[in-house]
Amino acid sequence: MAAKREKSFQFVVIGGGIAGVTCVEELFTQVPSADVALVTAGPHIKAVTNFRQVSRTVEEFDVEERPSRVLQEKFPALTVIHSAVKALHARDHSVETEDGGVFGYEKLCICSGGRPKLLIQDNPYVVGIRDTDSAQEFQKRLSKARRIVVVGNGGIALELVYEVEGCEVIWAVKDKAVGNTFFDAGAAQFLIPSLEAAKPQEAALCKRPRYTTEEPGGVQTFTADRNSHKHGGWTNPGSALGPDWHQGIVLRGAEQVTRRVSVEYQCEVEKICTPEELLPSAEQTLKPDTVGSWPVYIQLTNGKAFGCDVIVSAIGVVPNTHPFLPGNSFALAEDGGLQVNDHMLTSEPDVYAAGDVCTACWEASPLWHQMRLWTQARQMGCYAARCMAAGVLSKAVELDFCFELFSHQTRFFNYKVVLLGKFNAQGLGSDHELLVRCTKGREYVKVVLSGGRMVGAVLIGETDLEETFENLILNQMDLTPYGEELLNPNIDIEDYFD
Structure with missing residues (x-):
């Protein structure tokens, strides 16, 4: 049974990423007098800025990391609760936070995002890059690195191998071509020469810095809503990287080379080991002078082994449902996400979900499919708010047009x-x-x-x-x-x- 609640709200939104913040903003648009609480563990939230509707479904925007007070100044009726969620009591319509608070709700929206899959837990040489903290940690590690191995073939991996300089990069992908998530082998062949050419100098005049290491209060730029890496475990939620996360962050290794990328196709990680654990069969694939000269070794399923300073795990995310499942009866999709219907409702009454944490389980348009991208986090957060408001105002709401056609605009290479x-x-x-x-x-x-x-x-x-x-x-x-x-x-x- 939940503890005694401190306060009840008309709407409670969990998560300070793109989906959650967009949901809060749209709730106040739909119900200006709404009583809304945002529950977020971090001091910053993610805000959509410079939004531009390119066409009926294609949209373009920047994402800025801002102090939560900016959102409170915009919506004085908003209550921001700075704490991670400990438990959800769906039957009781209340949320319990890590700091002991219990808050009631009429309608709840879970926008807790996803957490990165790591190749191996608690290995000091394996890093996942999903949020502000982990990007800064990677920047520090990279500055001393001679060689890194990047494992993965999604958006973060694509951006990383292109941006890293001053370091040798071994890129291990499980597919026949790079960027398999986003395009076919033909497009991959079109892009590959960009890895071999010198990176063009960005025009500094028109670029707003997209990443800073300022103290809270400064403006930083990222996206969506996932978790942050603390001491080997994923604990307090930190919002995920998004469009142009690498702008303004120096991704340079310890060598004088500009960029040297080698791609290992159709392989996965067989073993990550110390020099002492290296198998004789793996040693045979290494140059004799490299055995024992690297802090960590990675053995791939194609029979090759590489020594390196850092291994980057960029193999995707899993929906961050952990605090919400115990004691409740959520229907989960095959990918582990909270099942939502065409009104973003989960299987629990009055509990909605949006963004990376949920899986669309309605009969989708033949031209739309779900991908865990910042564009869909924004669209789902906005639509969930309209559905929540319609529920309170007893109004009908139709499935948003953005779900008619999949569209996504980004930049690679x-x-x-x-x-x-x-x-x-x-x-x-x-x-x-x-x-x-x-x-x-x-x-x-x-x-x-x-x-x-x-x-x-x-x-x-x-x-x-x-x-x-x-x-x-x-x-x-x-x-x-x-x-x-x-x-x-x-x-x-x-x-x-x-």
């Missing part, structure tokens, strides 16, 4: 990247065809067609095709008559279809 719909032909089997246009060093355009209709696209570079392709995907126009002319660079396709 200094190229603008836009992903639309079934961009990797997800779930289409052999029932699709691809059209590709590639100009080396400038752009890579791929469209996915099914039954003569466009169902997905990958746009790398300044193509300016996102709005046109978005319309073609949403309209489901039969493109059979156009054939390969659809990507003819001599035809102004935007004017043609507008």
Whole structure:
């Protein structure tokens, strides 16, 4: 039974990341007189800034890390509770915090994000990079490193191998191509030369610093809502990295080299060991002079072994549901996320969830799928707030249009990247065809067609095709008559279809 509650609120939101903060902001938009509490362990929250609606579904924004008081100044009725959650008593409609507080709610939204998967727990040479603290720790470790091994093929790994300088990088990926989460082998081949070329100098004039090491009160920039790494265990929530997290942070090793990246394809980690634990079979794959000269060794399933100073675990996240499950009966998805319906409601009454912690379990549009990205954290947080407000105001609310078509805009290897719909032909089997246009060093355009209709696209570079392709995907126009002319660079396709 829960302890005696201190106070009850109309709405309680757990998590100070993108999903949680967006949820709070939208609650006050929907119900200006709302009584809202935000429960967050850290002193900072993540705020969406410079938001721009590029097209109907494509959006662009920055994420700033700010003191929570900035949110309180914007919404004086907001109560911020600085503590981690110890337990949720769903039957009792109350939340218990680590510092002993108990708070009642009418409607609750869990936006606790995800926590990183680590290759191995409590190994001093293995680091996960998911949040502000761990990025700063990695920066310190990297400054003394001659060689690092990056394991993983997602967004953090892609950004990291491109940004690190002054250090040899061994990149171990389990797939046949890099960036498998975001694009196909063709796009990967287009991007790989960027790893071999000198990194272009960023124009400092127009770039706002995206990462600082200021004391609380300074502005920092990151995204979403996951957990922070403290002394080998994941404890107090710290918000995750997001767009351009590496801007303004020096990712330089101890060597004079600019950048030297070697990719090991189709392999996973077999063993991480000290020099003493190195197997004779692994020693045979190392250069004789390197045996015993590194603090840690990594053996891969392709039979190769490498000595290094740091191993970066960038193998994804798992939904951070831990404090909410005991004593409750949440339905969980196969990936461990809290199941939510098309109103962002979990299986527990009056408990909603948004962002990385939840898994969309409604019958999705054939052109949308869930990926744990900062864009979806913002969209889910906003929509969850509208559903919570509708519940209190007894209003109907329809599924947001953003769930009609998957869209995501980001940057990899200094190229603008836009992903639309079934961009990797997800779930289409052999029932699709691809059209590709590639100009080396400038752009890579791929469209996915099914039954003569466009169902997905990958746009790398300044193509300016996102709005046109978005319309073609949403309209489901039969493109059979156009054939390969659809990507003819001599035809102004935007004017043609507008």
